């Protein structure tokens with residue numbers, strides 16, 4: 001209890017103290033000194049490096065094991081992640097894994113939105129509750145993570161002071177300290193906190209409504225792609241948070257780039273067919289609720305038609321996925337036997353391609369039937 005009271009006091013002092021100082025000192029500094037390019041540059045650089053380290057390191061690599069990383073990359077994200085001042089990677093991951101395992105449970109989710117927006121945002125940190133490390137034995141085997149766990153505050157301080165070193169070198173310590181250190185810490189904190197609060201309160205639920213997580217495109221630029229939280233809670237082990245091409249997810253692009261130069265491997269992806277199935281299931285749920293509210297004459301026959309269209313689409317998606325997986329397994333087997341690329345292999349590949357084209361055709365037809373039924377149900381709402 002005494003430990004919790006001490007932690008609560010320290011955390012509250014740090015979170016409120018940095019915010020209050022930033023609110024006073026940033027306007028004062030701007031009024032008295034204006035803004036130098038190097039100060040803006042250090043703020044942007046540190047916010048980016050620390051934010052990316054939390055996103056791709058603390059979150060996607062360590063908490064969810066969505067890819068594997070070589071030691072230089074692990075070291076880099078541990079150094080800059082410590083400068084977020086959001087605890088050690090080990091504590092962060094322990095809390096986060098509990099969040100996923102018990103999401104929305106007020107007693108077991110450390111930042112449950114069911115305890116209120118501000119609790120999920122930062123009151124849970126100020127609470128200072130001392131939870132045991134849980135479910136992170138895999139991470140404890142990594143000597144780099146153990147080292148960061150022991151010295152995270154001092155590592156974080158040494159890295160966070162980089163703008164001040166630049167200030168010392170250029171003779172403008174004060175401006176670099178206010179912008180590159182103080183303001184950067186506050187921005188890093190609240191951008192992370194918004195994922196626990198806003199992304200569980202505002203946004204859309206295209207994949208699941210089993211919990212409060214929501215996709216919120218406005219949060220993605222602040223957090224290097226972490227705004228698509230509904231997708232993330234559905235497939236937490238995916239190295240992406242945004243699966244669609246137009247969604248902003250620099251974390252995903254950077255992980256792919258690291259894989260390209262050999263620093264990352266084993267990137268885990270949800271099959272496209274699973275993503276489409278989940279979207280269709282959610283759409284079907286919404287359409288069914290429109291039909292449930294419609295007068296009996298209008299909805300006649302549409303419930304059956306909707307179920308049939310969904311069944312056909314699910315089946316087409318399932319067949320396409322099975323077909324792909326069977327091919328991958330076969331390819332591995334042929335490669336293992338050293339028989340890939342021979343004439344038999346080429347014949348088999350041509351047959352597979354023809355089959356694949358048939359599966360795709362079936363899927364297109366099922367998709368058109370689904371869209372037509374969807375349109376009919378939506379028309380009822382307007383009738």
Ligand SMILES: [Zn+2]
Nearest residue numbers: 099196213229
């Ligand atoms: Zn969440």
Ligand SMILES: [Zn+2]
Nearest residue numbers: 063096232236
């Ligand atoms: Zn997560």
